[in-house]
Amino acid sequence: xxxxxxxxxxxxxxxxxxxxxxxxxxxxxxxxxxxxxxxxxxxxxxxxxxxxxxxxxxxxxxxxxxxxxxxxxxxxxxxxxxxxxxxxxxxxxxxxxxxxxxxxxxxxxxxxxxxxxxxxxxxxxxx
Amino acid sequence: xxxxxxxxxxxxxxxxxxxxxxxxxxxxxxxxxxxxxxxxxxxxxxxxxxxxxxxxxxxxxxxxxxxxxxxxxxxxxxxxxxxxxxxxxxxxxxxxxxxxxxxxxxxxxxxxxxxxxxxxxxxxxxxxxxxxxxxxxxxxxxxxxxxxxxxxxxxxxxxxxxxxxxxxxxxxxxxxxxxxxxxxxxxxxxxxxxxxxxxxxxxxxxxxxxxxxxxxxxxxxxxxxxxxxxxxxxxxxxxxxxxxxxxxxxxxxxxxxxxxxxxxxxxxxxxxxxxxxxxxxxxxxxxxxxxxxxxxxxxxxxxxxxxxxxxxxxxxxxxxxxxxxxxxxxxxxxxxxxxxx
Numbered sequence: 459x460x461x462x463x464x465x466x467x468x469x470x471x472x473x474x475x476x477x478x479x480x481x482x483x484x485x486x487x488x489x490x491x492x493x494x495x496x497x498x499x500x501x502x503x504x505x506x507x508x509x510x511x512x513x514x515x516x517x518x519x520x521x522x523x524x525x526x527x528x529x530x531x532x533x534x535x536x537x538x539x540x541x542x543x544x545x546x547x548x549x550x551x552x553x554x555x556x557x558x559x560x561x562x563x564x565x566x567x568x569x570x571x572x573x574x575x576x577x578x579x580x581x582x583x584x585x
Numbered sequence: 586x587x588x589x590x591x592x593x594x595x596x597x598x599x600x601x602x603x604x605x606x607x608x609x610x611x612x613x614x615x616x617x618x619x620x621x622x623x624x625x626x627x628x629x630x631x632x633x634x635x636x637x638x639x640x641x642x643x644x645x646x647x648x649x650x651x652x653x654x655x656x657x658x659x660x661x662x663x664x665x666x667x668x669x670x671x672x673x674x675x676x677x678x679x680x681x682x683x684x685x686x687x688x689x690x691x692x693x694x695x696x697x698x699x700x701x702x703x704x705x706x707x708x709x710x711x712x713x714x715x716x717x718x719x720x721x722x723x724x725x726x727x728x729x730x731x732x733x734x735x736x737x738x739x740x741x742x743x744x745x746x747x748x749x750x751x752x753x754x755x756x757x758x759x760x761x762x763x764x765x766x767x768x769x770x771x772x773x774x775x776x777x778x779x780x781x782x783x784x785x786x787x788x789x790x791x792x793x794x795x796x797x798x799x800x801x802x803x804x805x806x807x808x809x810x811x812x813x814x815x816x817x818x819x820x821x822x823x824x825x826x827x828x829x830x831x832x833x834x835x836x837x838x839x840x841x842x843x844x845x846x847x848x849x850x851x852x853x854x855x856x857x858x859x860x861x862x863x864x865x866x867x868x869x870x871x872x873x874x875x876x877x878x879x880x881x882x883x884x885x886x887x888x889x890x891x892x893x894x895x896x897x898x899x900x901x902x903x904x905x906x907x908x909x910x911x912x913x914x915x916x917x918x919x920x921x922x923x924x925x926x
Contacts, residue, residue, distance in 0.1 A: 538682050545668070545689035552661065552696035559703030566710035570717060577721035 487533055490540040494521050497547035506554035513553055517546030637684055638673045641691045645669065648695055657698035665690035808844050809923070817924045820845055822881065824862075824919025832876040834884055842881065845923065846888030852925045853894040857881050860922070862915035863902045875899025881921050 498521055501514050524539035645665055648654055668687040675683035809820040826838035834842070849855055859878035861870040878897035886892045907914035 542682065542685050542689075545686045545693075548661070548664075549689040549693040549696070552658075552693040552700060556696040556700040556703065559700045559707060562707045563703050563710065566707055566714070570710055570713050573714060573717050573721075577717060578724060 485533065486528060486531075487537040487540060490537050490544070491521075491524060491528060494524065494540040494544040494547065497544045497551070501547040501551040501554065504551050504554035504558065506550050507557060510550050510553035510557060513546055513550035517543045517550055520546060635673065638669060638687070641665075641669055641672070641687050644691050644695065648698060651698075653702055654695075654698040657701040658694050661690065661694035661697040665694040807841065808848065809841050814924070817926050819922050819924040822921040822923070824916045826921060827877055827880075827919075830873070832873065832880050834880055839884060842884045843888045846885045846890050849885065849890050849923070849925055855885075855890065855895040855923065855925045857885075857895055857897040858904075858922045858924075859897075859899050860904055860906075860918055860920050861902050862918040863905065863909035864915065867901060871899055871901035873899070874901050877921055881923065885923075 494517075498514070498517060501510075501517065504510075506514050520539050521543035524536045524543055527533070527536035527539055645662070648662065665687070668683070668690040672680070672683040672687040809822050811818050811820045813819070822838055822841065826835055826841075827833065828835065857878045859874040859876075859881065861874050863870075865873075875897070876899070878899050882892065882895045882897040885895060902909075902918070905914075905918045906920070907917035909915050909918060
């Protein structure tokens with residue numbers, strides 16, 4: 459094979475190698491954005507408070523940036539930001555559920571103590 | 586580009602200068618590939634294990650090792666492992682992004698696992714609440730049963746007390762009836778006895794009256810017994826001259842007084858004194874004696890003795906001549922004495 463032809467093939471291969479990622483970033487990441495949006499909605503429904511609320515706010519901020527990247531057709535950035543927004547939303551959701559579960563356990567424990575005292579402890583008896 | 590990548594590319598470039606022209610093309614291609622490939626090497630390839638990846642891997646391992654959390658949050662745990670793998674394989678330009686994702690998913694896995702544990706605790710507390718309510722319901726039922734038993738016992742006691750009182754009342758009533766009957770019988774007996782005694786007394790009185798009458802009849806033609814006291818003669822009418830408790834003279838006494846009137850018709854200063862025994866009240870005896878004295882004077886007057894010459898005095902029980910403790914003594918004390926000079 460002549461040298462010039464071999465050179466052309468090598469250059470073509472290199473061009474293909476470089477073009478592949480660019481081609482993949484040319485499609486809008488609608489699925490990633492939708493998944494992030496759903497995760498944010500789920501986290502918001504959990505009504506996070508304190509640190510979880512801050513996490514949700516951070517995730518919402520990243521989601522806004524992802525949407526902005528979508529508008530600017532910066533799809534690689536949009537994918538990265540949407541994934542971060544989804545992860546942040548899931549983290550906020552887990553934190554909110556943990557806080558809610560703690561509150562629920564505390565409430566139920568106190569309720570059971572009251573209930574036991576009201577219904578089972580004989581008046582005048584040492585608890 | 587990492588240190589290893591730089592070193593390899595430097596070697597390739599050096600070789601490129603030394604080799605022939607044809608070989609230079611191959612070397613050029615290799616250099617490009619090296620440049621492109623170097624950007625794909627993991628960020629930690631030159632500096633050893635990534636400390637963040639190690640830290641997050643340790644956190645996941647600890648989560649797996651915790652017996653309370655081991656089976657919790659499997660989806661979040663899976664995502665965390667995926668993110669950790671991506672972090673370990675991330676190129677340097679993607680490391681921040683991969684680290685953010687791994688941090689978020691590991692933290693989410695930890696929180697989700699703990700939340701599941703707490704949710705299980707909440708469910709357990711719900712069961713405990715149900716158990717408390719069940720126990721309370723049982724306790725309430727037991728209390729109600731105990732109260733009912735208590736009330737039943739009280740009712741039984743009340744009924745027993747009522748029966749006992751009724752029995753006692755019946756006994757008392759029977760006793761009262763018996764007592765009443767006994768009292769009635771006793772009263773009837775006493776009444777009969779009193780009647781019998783009254784009849785006996787009446788008979789005795791009648792007998793005495795008859796005896797007195799008989800005696801009076803016997804003595805009707807004779808003067809009353811007399812005795813001499815000083816310069817006066819004292820005639821004594823015995824107690825039988827009057828019926829018991831009466832001021833009416835018996836038949837014998839009237840005859841005797843007619844005889845005595847014949848003796849006393851020509852005399853003056855005649856004194857009539859009536860006496861009783863000590864039975865009864867003094868005032869009553871005094872009055873009775875006065876009435877008997879008056880009766881004797883009236884009898885003498887009707888027999889012809891002038892009333893002006895006679896003085897009738899009731900002495901009551903003040904001048905006994907015998908012991909009042911005996912019936913004989915009391916008979917002697919019941920008398921009328923008529924004295925004249």
